[in-house]
Amino acid sequence: MSHQPCAIIGIGQTKHKKRRDDVSLPGLVREAAQRALDDAGMNWSDIDAVVLGKAPDPFEGVMMPELSMADALGAAGKPLMRVHTAGSVGGTTAIVAAHLIENGIHERVLTVAYEKQAEGNAQWGLAGGRSGGMGAGGIFAPWMRSYIQHSGAPEDIGWKVAVKDRKNALKNPYAHLQLKDISIEKVKESPMLWEPIHFLESCPSSDGACAMVLTNEDGAKRAPKPPAWVLATAMRSELGQFPGRDPVRPQAGVECAHILYDSAGITDPRAQIDVAEIYVPFSWYEPMWLEGHDIAGPGEGWQMTESGATEITGDFPVNPSGGVLSSNPIGASGMLRFAEAALQVRGAAGEHQVDDATVALGHAYGGAAQYFSMWIVGASLDAVAQNK
């Protein structure tokens, strides 16, 4: 066993936008990576290895882009890995990078995730390209309808999530959507895309990148700013389709969460986690994952949303950054959740900071709700024990 603590000492992200035509692909990742290095008080030459993640290459039309980005990522002469696990990829990429620190392979790892969706047609790509599938919304909509049916949730829960996350985004200067006049009425009146999902209950398509600098305990001591500590990581996958599968509460999501909580020493996630950045690309996924990861009991997830518990000021804030509903550069969206969780426990989340956050959950999922990546980060190595 060579497990050693991993600290996040640098975090950077780009301004997310519908179209970042002011930067090239390498320019986009460099913007995020440079900010992460600045935050860590480091130079490019301080980095031992780079782990890059993104969703399908056909989104931008560049095959295995880590090869042409090696120069921009400062990776020449270093190890460079490229992860791709569908929508969960940003989270999985961070976990792969954390393993390099935890297992003593490297001392300083730069991990970066991005998507520049305006370069291509993401909707076409999500629908399987020439195979002509339904797209993400088309796959998820019946499962959301099933959740509504079984939980007895009132129809306005989805609208509330859509409004809450967009209001949170107004406190986050990096967020893509800045909908100052968002309201329940507007969400409800927006066009129906895939019943029950209205246009304003759906994530945008964004250009953006996220980067983090990870290091070991010694590196964290030398860092100029307080670190966030990786207290636990977990990944689980299952098949997307088979008889008897529960796609509303996938077993891989349940197991991933429990392995994560056990590993972090969390026995009561709702009480011991101060803030969660959960991958919610469509509004209904907030209550669905609260239940799917046993943060709320069966049929109680929507009650958390309804009661305001998931607001920034609530007892279990979800997506204070504005979440995927406000910025969705797909390959980076998972890493943004992981990074925003780390920002919260570092007390560095600015206007969307949750008071006294010391334990945070970062979460991502992908494919047909079949890939899960999660981490728990803390302000200290014993943050969970202190959060009785």
Next chain:
Amino acid sequence: MADIAIIGYSQSPSWREAELTEPQFLFPVISEAIDHAKIERREIGFTCAGSCDYLSGQTFAFVMNLEAVGAWPPISESHVEMDGAWALYEAWVRLQAGDIDTALVFGSGKSSPGNLSEIYPLQLDPYTLTPLGVDPASMAALQARALIDAGLVTEREMAQVVARNRRDAMNNPRAQVSGDFDEDALLAEPYLTAPLRKHDLPPISDGACAVILATADKARAVCERPVWIRGIDHRIEVHQPGMRDLTVSSSTQIAGKNAGVGNAPVDVAELCVSFSHEESVLRRALGLAENVKVNPSGGPLSANPLMAVGISRFAEAARQIAEQGAHRAIAHASSGQALQQNMVAVLEGD
């Protein structure tokens, strides 16, 4: 680092055009690797795959390969958009933690449906190189020309590499191109992209390779002849070919040094020689002695399933140790054009 062992491996044949889908031909390969390791599927603590959406011509193509793994109950799993050799590396890192003892890694590719000389230019810098339509053979030809001009290789030596690989491949039932070829006859063939002739290029292949890794305790418990990974490292170089010295492979050199290649004599090396001239570059970068046998399997010039060809070097090198009596072997994988990214591992028997 903890010693991790290869305890099982399996490869599909290399097909010019597989009738089966990628998950279909992966399924028996994964099952055979598990059987070969004498373990049960449920004992696997981590799974990692390597494949490429662009070869399948479909977004999220790797998701379907999960069918061949049998991800139920749910599994701990990851995927790299790289050759399976990097999936092996990710699992090697993961096994260092010691909380799990067994990993399944695999690489697979079905390159036959697409036109590779149209697809592969998309792997280059999208602003300056892709628009030129530079295909792998053209890029390789630039490298071969640089080597010939520098007096580091001759066209005859390249033909000798091809003839030797094809002869060796006659003993490899998985090879796609094999036979007894006369080097003068090879040299009499016309150029495809000077100074490369068609036989200097690898075949277009579909196929898969799976490897089972285990921690030392697990390997000792289940495996008669574990093959130990004594060192492993990988490095990348700048992308722009004009900024590289194409006559050397600095990334292979660093990776080989970090993997400990030079610490003891090497018996055999399975190198990712996709174009005949690359053998000379890699031999020099790794400092291999004259007597080191390179690519007894026939190498990528005989069987080239993209995204599986690198991890296949691990399987072939392990086979040399477990089945052919070699003691110390090198496995090498490569990615990108003109050997831009390289991985080197030192494998040893007990």
